[in-house]
Amino acid sequence: MNAPMSDREKALMGMGESRLRKEDARFIQGKGNYVDDIKLPNMVFMDIVRSPLAHARIKRINKEEALKIPGVLAVLTAEDLKPLKLHWMPTLAGDVQAVLADEKVHFQMQEVAVVIAEDRYAAADGVEAVEVEYEELQAVVDPFEALKPGAPVLREDLAGKTDGAHGKRYHHNHIFTWDAGDKEATDAAFASAAVTVKQDMFYPRVHPCPLETCGAVASFDPVRGELTTWLTSQAPHIVRTVVSMLSGIPESKVRIISPDIGGGFGNKVPIYPGYVCAIVASIVLGRPVKWIEDRIENISSTGFARDYHMTGELAATADGKILALRTNVIADHGAFDACADPTKFPAGMFHICSGSYDIPSAYCKVDGVYTNKAPGGVAYRCSFRVTEAVYLVERMVDVLAQKLNMDKAEIRAKNFIQREQFPYTSAFGFEYDSGDYQTALDKVLNAVDYKGLRAEQAKKRADPACPTLMGIGLVTFTEVVGAGPSKICDILGVGMFDSCEIRVHPTGSAIARMGTISQGQGHQTTYAQIIATELGIPSEVIQVEEGDTSTAPYGLGTYGSRSTPVAGAAIALASRKIHAKARKIAAHLLEVSEADLEWEIDRFKLRGNDDKFKTMKDIAWAAYNQPPPGLEPGLEAVHYYDPPNFTFPFGIYLCVVDIDKGTGETKIRRFYALDDCGTRINPMIIEGQIHGGLTEGFAVAMGQLLSFDKQGNIQGNSLMDYFLPTAVETPKWETDYTVTPSPHHPIGAKGVAESPHVGSIPTFTSAMVDAFAHLGVTHFNMPHSSYRVWQELKKAGLTS
Ligand code: MCN
Ligand code: CUM
Structure with missing residues (x-):
């Protein structure tokens, strides 16, 4: 007993x-038990007709041939959704998005019509048979081009609207301007600073590519007036609220079930046209409707990540004390602003970009822009744009260190928010709950013998016969997670408790x-x-x-x-x-x-x-x-x-790379990741989350890319081209931790799942650029694939 x-x-x-x-x-x-495992009696299947063009007017849609195919039950277009007022839907970002293209397509692979059939094969045949006549328009895939005075008008539905969901629009392809911090104080600090640095960088468009694609099984019971939908959603309650608002069905008669989800990574936060069409089709046909997208559809049309063109600037004293930070961002949101940020934050938590540093003045500005690409923007272990923010500040601190000929670790330590300064209010107004950066940094530097690594690097640099370039990357990041206090955070008006x-x-x-x-x-x-x-x-x-x-x-x-x-x-x-x-x-x-x-x-x-x-x-x-x-x-x-504040987990990551001077082939020799997420609930699960996040960070930094040609054709949207690392390519991860509990959380815990992604990507770039730093290189953009690294080697005159 x-x-x-x-x-x-x-x-x-x-x-x-x-x-x-x-x-x-x-x-x-x-x-x-995933959505595709749901099999209901009498269930039918939906497939989507998608646009082959990125920007075009729809002249005509002919359903006749499709309807002749045995098993095809219905073909729905925007015209069919119009009487229900469901051809457009609100996005989580305050914009609207076409459910099915309404007179115009805005990106390649956009949803144009849906075919419902007795089985999946007939539905796919039906999709092939729907005839759509397009008149091609000039596509715009570059947000800088999109903002030029004569650029084509992408969103004709917004013509003449100078006010958007987040304030003034200054151009027909402009979505919002969002800024934070104190511009005047920051400009003044720059004007009088001894040293300033400036760097342009591009965080490319990538996609989280979860193993399970998106899908839904919608089942409307006309007798009871009840709608049950199994859905790949990371936020089923908000989907229920939106479905009820759009359909008029009382929320108590709408049931949304997210069963097992085969990876979300932010890709399953938005509400997609496919979900809406499956629900409408079930209501129209009175039968359960299943829709599951394929891999190419998932990568091409659902929530992408990043696509941030950033300029960073730091002002500092001659001995490396940072005085001010200024950033300017052009954010490519694609054709519709469907970012899934808290309502009041169109650029998410990007204003955490002052990082782990005690920076007196800071100012950041983000302009959202429409282009002919798929919508999205907040996905992929991003903590609402913290990925971009950390990338920016960590790159800038490296650039400043290079200019001052200071060590990366030294300049960071010099500018850290000190342990006794917590709770610390940043220049952007965030109140950091707790942190102890120096203890963590010392732990990492000792564990990897940082001095020894630098000595080895110096020796190799001095030896022209050395076949490799050695680079050491260091990142000391702070995250902001736990959205959020409902006084500032909501989704469509619902507080984020x-x-x-x-x-x-x-x-x-x-x-x-x-x-x-x-x-x-x-x-x-x-x-x-x-x-x-x-x-x-x-x-x-x-x-x-x-x-x-x-x-x-x-x-x-x-x-x-x-x-x-x-x-x-x-x-x-x-x-x-x-x-x-x-x-x-x-x-x-x-x-x-x-x-x-x-x-x-x-x-x-x-x-x-x-x-x-x-x-x-x-x-x-x-x-x-x-x-x-x-x-x-x-x-x-x-x-x-309802949390009183966010939590601010942090980490210190170090990476060593060896780059072949002839081919650009890169070996990740070491990657050491120390994370602090406050009180640890399950160390093994934390370790697993960190391994996963680091592996995805490795993928983004070293190979993933979604690019577009001038016509807006998406490149690399299948797993033949899109880099998903397997155990073979993945480096060995070394993990470590410190514990600095959150003072305001009942058990002192902070979030951890996104930290390894947020922190690792700039660490890889830091290491890659470090390999070239002695040659005067301050930055090059991801992905650091062998081919692109080889181009850098050529530029540096190291290979021909
Ligand atoms: N945990 C812990 N102690 C802590 C913090 C977390 O033991 N101090 C544990 C938690 O109990 C939980 C896990 O770690 O089991 C992650 O917790 P948390 O950091 O709170 O993150 P969330 O559960 O909110 O997960 C969201 C996060 C996001 S936003 C993306 S994107 C991502 C990620 O999780 N998507 C994932 N990790 C993923 N992992 C898998 N396998 N699949 C995804 O889609
Ligand atoms: Cu930003 S990806 Mo996670 O927040 O689902």
């Missing part, structure tokens, strides 16, 4: 334990439901660990459910590494409500006053008396059996958590 405390604690598998992933039992046996509901059953097991939804992050494993520690119930008997809007409390979903900072807090606080009630029950059962009780791992005991106690299991039974007089039966609680 009285097992040692350490055994009892271990048995809970609570916070801090590397509990094995509960999800994997089904995933490794092929027993996951999150929620948790826990029910403890009579026999002491529990079920917990949250407003977030795992796409591979292991929430079923880690969320249970929080409850286990808070309530003394073993993780193993805590069921975690997410993703079904009919059962889960309203929450804003999983993206921006917000699950731990927001839902994680809701979980702890819902647990604490149960804990408080359990204490009352325990006092009643033990016939003592509540004040005389103390909590110990899994039980309340009489203070100082190990023999007089009630375990949480005893209490659960009593809650349903003999609750104290005046206390209602049952043991459950709901908590909606």
Whole structure:
């Protein structure tokens, strides 16, 4: 009965334990339940007719041949959606997006019509048979070209509108101007600074390319007037709200279910035309409709990432103290502004671009621009544009170090926000919750023998016969995650809180439901660990459910590494409500006053008396059996958590590359990643998240690219061309950590999932450029594929 405390604690598998992933039992046996696994009686299939052109007027659509194909039931175009007012839909960014192209197509692969058929094959044949006559228009794929006075008007639906969702539009292809910081103070600091540096850089368009593409199964029950839709969504509740608003079906009769998701990475935040069309088709036909896109459709038409043309500037003293930061960005948003940022932040959290540094003055400006490319922009482990912000500031600090002939580590340490400055308010107004950058930096530099590496590099540089260029990359980044405080963060007006509901059953097991939804992050494993520690119930008997809007409390979903900072807090606080009630029950059962009780791992005991106690299991039974007089039966609680602030995880990453001087082939010799995400719930899952994020960062930095030719034809939209690293190409990752808890989070935890992506990409560029730094090179753009590196070698005269 009285097992040692350490055994009892271990048995809970609570916070801090590397509990094995509960999800994997089904995933490794092929027993996951993805949208494409949903098979309903009488179900039909949808496929999409897409535009081969990037910019064209639609002259005519002929459905006749398609409708003759056996099995084809219907072909829907914008004309069919018009009476329902569903041919356009609102985007999460305050713009509108064509559900099906309305008189004009704006990007290659845009949705033009849908075909519904008895099976997938007939639907695909139907797509082939739909005849669309286009009149090609001049495409614009370069945002700088798009802003020229004579540039073609891309969005005719916005003609004459000088006000957009985020203020004034100064050009017909301009979406918004967004700025932050103090321009005057910053300009003044630049005017009088001893040293200034300026660098242009381009963070190219990439795509997260989750293994599972997007899709939906929509099932409208005309008798009950109820719509159930299984959907690949990272935010099912907000989808329910939007579907209800668009369709007029009461929210209580709309049920959105995100079952297992095969990777989201931000690609599954937006609401796509395919979802809307599947729902409309189900309502029209009165039958369940399944739509699953293929790989090329996914890469070509769904939420891409980045496409930021950035100019950074730093002003500093002659000995390297940074005085001011100024940035100017042209953000290519594609044909519709469908970025999934919190409403008031059209450039996301880009204004974290002052990074880990105590910079007195800063100013940033971002202009969003329309081009003939697919919409999106916020995806791929980005923390709402923190990827771009960290890339910018980390590159700029390197450029400044080069100009001053200072060491990268030294200049960073010199400008760090010091441990005692937290909570620290940045020039952009963010209040950083906690950090200890110097301790982390020292740990990394010692672990890799930084001095030794620099000595080796110097030796190699001095030896003309050395066949390789050695580069050392260093990044000391700060993230901002946990959107967000509802006073500043909302999606379509809904505050960005999150929620948790826990029910403890009579026999002491529990079920917990949250407003977030795992796409591979292991929430079923880690969320249970929080409850286990808070309530003394073993993780193993805590069921975690997410993703079904009919059962889960309203929450804003999983993206921006917000699950731990927001839902994680809701979980702890819902647990604490149960804990408080359990204490009352325990006092009643033990016939003592509540004040005389103390909590110990899994039980309340009489203070100082190990023999007089009630375990949480005893209490659960009593809650349903003999609750104290005046206390209602049952043991459950709901908590909606509106965070007081974001959390600010950070990391120190170091990379060593060896580049073949003849071919540009690059070997990642070492990659050392230290992360600090505050209190760690499951070290193994954190490690997995970091490995995944680093691997994706490696992919982006070293090979991924979506480019377009002048006509707007997308290049590299299949896995033949698009670089998805396998275990063969992936470097060996070395990970490390420090723990600086968040002071405002109930368990001190910060988010971690996006940090490795945000931090690693500039680390690779830092290493690659460092290899050329002694030749006066300050920057070159990603991807650092062998061919492009070889071009740099040629420019440097190292190869011919
Ligand atoms: N965790 C922890 N201790 C902490 C912080 C986190 O143990 N201090 C654990 C959490 O309990 C959770 C995981 O790490 O199991 C990630 O938590 P968190 O950092 O809060 O991030 P989210 O759960 O909100 O995940 C979102 C994030 C995003 S935005 C992208 S993009 C991304 C990522 O997760 N997409 C992923 N990682 C992914 N991993 C997989 N496998 N698939 C995706 O689509
Ligand atoms: Cu920006 S990718 Mo994640 O936030 O789903």
